[in-house]
Amino acid sequence: MTDDPRLGPPPIEPLSDAAWARVERGVWAQLDAERPVAGRGAVARRWWLVAAPLAAAAAIVAVVIAVGRAPEAIDEPSRVVTGAAPSSVLFGDSHIELDAATALVMSHEAEHPIVTLERGAAWFTVAPRQARPAFLVRAGDARVRVVGTRFRVARSGERIAVEVDHGRVEVNFRGGEVAINGGQRWSSDAPARVVASAAPPAEPPPVASPTAAPDPEVPDAPRSPPEPAPAPAHHRPAHHATAPAATAAAPAAPAADRDAAEYDRLAALEATAPRDALSGYLKLANGTSRWADLALFAAGRLAVDRHDARAESLLGDYLRRFPHGANAADARQLLLRLQAAQGDKP
Amino acid sequence: MPTDMVVGFPASAAREHDLELARRAATGDRVAQHELFLEQRANVHRALFRILGANREIEDLLQDAFIEIFKALGSFRGESTLSRWCQTIAVRAAYLAISRRRPPAVELSLVEETVASDIDLRRHVQVREAARRLYAALDRIEVKQRIAFALAAIDGKSLAEVAELTGSSVFAVKTRVWRARRELMRRASKDAVLAAYLEDLDGGRP
Numbered sequence: 001m002t003d004d005p006r007l008g009p010p011p012i013e014p015l016s017d018a019a020w021a022r023v024e025r026g027v028w029a030q031l032d033a034e035r036p037v038a039g040r041g042a043v044a045r046r047w048w049l050v051a052a053p054l055a056a057a058a059a060i061v062a063v064v065i066a067v068g069r070a071p072e073a074i075d076e077p078s079r080v081v082t083g084a085a086p087s088s089v090l091f092g093d094s095h096i097e098l099d100a101a102t103a104l105v106m107s108h109e110a111e112h113p114i115v116t117l118e119r120g121a122a123w124f125t126v127a128p129r130q131a132r133p134a135f136l137v138r139a140g141d142a143r144v145r146v147v148g149t150r151f152r153v154a155r156s157g158e159r160i161a162v163e164v165d166h167g168r169v170e171v172n173f174r175g176g177e178v179a180i181n182g183g184q185r186w187s188s189d190a191p192a193r194v195v196a197s198a199a200p201p202a203e204p205p206p207v208a209s210p211t212a213a214p215d216p217e218v219p220d221a222p223r224s225p226p227e228p229a230p231a232p233a234h235h236r237p238a239h240h241a242t243a244p245a246a247t248a249a250a251p252a253a254p255a256a257d258r259d260a261a262e263y264d265r266l267a268a269l270e271a272t273a274p275r276d277a278l279s280g281y282l283k284l285a286n287g288t289s290r291w292a293d294l295a296l297f298a299a300g301r302l303a304v305d306r307h308d309a310r311a312e313s314l315l316g317d318y319l320r321r322f323p324h325g326a327n328a329a330d331a332r333q334l335l336l337r338l339q340a341a342q343g344d345k346p
Numbered sequence: 347m348p349t350d351m352v353v354g355f356p357a358s359a360a361r362e363h364d365l366e367l368a369r370r371a372a373t374g375d376r377v378a379q380h381e382l383f384l385e386q387r388a389n390v391h392r393a394l395f396r397i398l399g400a401n402r403e404i405e406d407l408l409q410d411a412f413i414e415i416f417k418a419l420g421s422f423r424g425e426s427t428l429s430r431w432c433q434t435i436a437v438r439a440a441y442l443a444i445s446r447r448r449p450p451a452v453e454l455s456l457v458e459e460t461v462a463s464d465i466d467l468r469r470h471v472q473v474r475e476a477a478r479r480l481y482a483a484l485d486r487i488e489v490k491q492r493i494a495f496a497l498a499a500i501d502g503k504s505l506a507e508v509a510e511l512t513g514s515s516v517f518a519v520k521t522r523v524w525r526a527r528r529e530l531m532r533r534a535s536k537d538a539v540l541a542a543y544l545e546d547l548d549g550g551r552p
Contacts (some may be wrong), residue, residue: 005474005547007469007472007473007543007546008546008547009500009501009502009547010399010474010476010477011475012376012392012396013393013395013401014401015404015405015408019401019405020387022405023405023408023409024380024383026405026409027383027409027412027413027416028379030409030413031379031416038501054355079376104379105376105380107375107377109377114377116376116377116380118376118380155435173513193525235475240413241402274548296351309358332470336474
């Protein structure tokens, strides 16, 4: 609340991560499409107009720059794009195996070899760096620091997943840092948790945000049982600034951690049992921990996704209970969108 | 008045940073382009949002603006900050887009009952409704006047800044803002909410 009687200018409404990812992909696709042909005409209105022919072209010939070159020979930065087939590339004494439909850029900054993963996924086998500057991988808002290991980074829009085969990497994600050891994996959907790799590989799940469009650049079929789709990357409390390398089992956790674990469980449940997830969120929202805020918003968001009649009242409840909550702006946007959609109906 | 000077970051260092980043990005260095995109996206989005009034259709415009920015980076000489330079291109992209096809009036509404118990929310709804009417009116006035008004009267930029962003003289900008306000006031004679909001925005002027 404020004492200033003036309304002032309307607030700038932020764009979602998914929207920014779409804009970014569109920009790169357009720049790539224009690169070989100088002086092309007007800017295309939609990125998929260029993405489709690009994908087709990439399926025939994987455009691989600097594959297999010695580090000295790489004209930096080098961009590698795979089409329908996977490929591999040497970057210094590190070996990178790219999945199909993957794009990354290799460069050096202050002696650090840096790979920027634009989309897709890749396994990195990094020789021990010893006294040399660490090998870094950037993927969206995640920074992976490596001193020698084999690991995989996958990116779908702004969602990142890291899986370590052996060795150890450190992931810095939006200010929080976690260490991931061999046999463990991490996802930006639960950035404070590191879990045992087990059977499912680390793949960012499909974007499930109400504002998100399907990502045609990410292969539809995961290589093994699909990872359940967690909640979109809405604001969550950073309950561990630096999380230890923990495993999935965490007995005797304090109440807040139990709620955090429950929230993550429900987020994972959304893809397979959304009704149960919604009920669970509502139960969690009855509590008083900081997770109640997130759970109530998640319930509203999920209800919107499922065209559940409770969506409007849940979002209204959220805004009444948490007018300054972490997701208040998003809740208002969802509510507006919902009501605009209702207004469009005859 | 908004400023591009970052506290604790000398202007010369900022200029060097801008020039170096622009130089790298202009060569097609995708890492540098990505860095520039992340640095400037909020800045470009803000300019476009102020002109359009909503995020509807803004993704295409952001895409157009950034493509133009990357194409034109070779001409960046550091005479203004990179943020100002990017905003100039964003404003031009908005001008072209609105000139080609005027966006439909913003259609936003909230059910009053949902939020009536909360003062902040009620205020939020009032702003949204007033802004909806304002931008619906702006949709119907000349594009240059609309842009000048949006940047000066809504975003609070100085006439000199708007002149720089639009490549016009201060006098021309002043005239456009005045004409836009006059036209808006004419329309507001039948719309009490819009009239009050225009007064509200005027009240915030230095």
